[in-house]
Amino acid sequence: MKIGQIIKEERTHRELTQEDMANEFFVTRQLISKWENDKSYPDLEQVVKISEYFDLPLDYLLKEDKKMINELNFDSKKKKWMKYLIYILITLSFYLVASFLLISFYDGTFLTKKDIEITKIEKILVPEKKLKNSKTGQELTLAEDIEYTIYFKTNKSFVDLSDVSGYNLGMDKKQIVTQIRVGRKIFGKKIKEGKIFIRSNRELLSEYDFEDDNTNMNKDIYLYDPYKTNKNIDRKNISSYADLLFTKEELDKLPITKGKIPY
Template identity: 40%
Template sequence: MKIADTIRVERKKKELTQAQLAEQLFVSRQLISKWETGKGYPDLEQVAKLSEIFDLSIDTIIKGDNKIVTKLTLDTKRKKWLQALVITLFVALIILISFFTFTFLIEGPVIQLKDLKIVNVKKKELMEKTVRNKATGQIITIPADVSYEIKVKTSNPFLNLNHIKVYKNQENKQAIQVTLFGQYGLWWNKKESIITIPSSRMEGLTGENLNIYKNIYLWNKEKSKITIQNSQDETIEKTSDLFITW
């Protein structure tokens, strides 16, 4: 028996009008009429409700009607695909939110030498000069120094070189240690950049504060960790990788 006949027969057995059955199912009377004339089919939830009203199993209601079986199968598959899509979009949204949180709210990763390839280095010579302090009239001699512009690139898919921050950690007569901070990003972000290591000659007029005649080292977090664990002095050479040779 087709489901249209089953609905009509069982409805009459329960002495229900189409309007009364529609009211119990929260649908229109016209929809009940379509079901009973084979012009439409109930969905799985409606079939389950009909089984309760008629006191029949779902199998009994749909048995013998291949069209309703096919429709319910397709409906079930569509719901599964929809659920999978919703879960996928939710996970993608979480990843996107996390990405923007790392990018805009959290300082980016410490860049290590293994993440970079030096393309070229431009060294700018800064000549010694004498200037007068306008406020005090004092004559000050600013020593000669150098500044660096280092073009680098990365193949790290999660590193964005759009904005690199340079910090000088420590320095001595032979070397300067710097730390570079990048940004979290994906492969479509900027993979090349210019790192500038400026002169500090205006901050201090002694050789200790200058770049000239010094090698530049890049702080290495793994080397630093090992040095601390072994209770060694955290010198530039022990906690860094050689970045630029004078």
């Protein structure tokens, strides 16, 4: 006997209407009618409740209705997969929100040598210049200098080079150290090409009566890598915190380009 027929017989035996049973099971009268006419099947939870309500064994309700059993098996598998899908979606949503918050709060990042591809470098001659020291009143002659514009691009995720800032981090008698700090962007179009400006520091340094080695002449160019640094960093060992971009020999071979880098 099919479950629909059992439900109908048990209901009529107890002189219940379809409306009475619908109220008891918190469903519509139309759904009770569909059960009784085999147009729809109760789910597993409803079958258990029917068993308890009519005081009937579960196997009595199910054993002869193969179509009903197949329907319940399919429904159980569907619910199982739905649970897995919901779990996956919740997990993905958590990681997306966490990534969004991390990138939103961390508004800047550094690019290292491995993050960029240099496409071009321009060398601009800065001529000799007379200047008076504001502290001593002494007239100084600023030596001829070189400025560089380094063009590069990057494919690093979430990096937007519309807000790039590349500048001299420091120098000594042999090296120039520059760094690239960029903006972060999750959505929308991202600019992936930028410039590093190696400007002359001769006017600034002259205010402090630096020695004559305060130009960019005859120096290697290094790119700062903050991920190399640690508490025991050796400032005398530049390779411990920066990567070589160009040697002075490579820079000497570059032609002079006319123009002026922006300040």
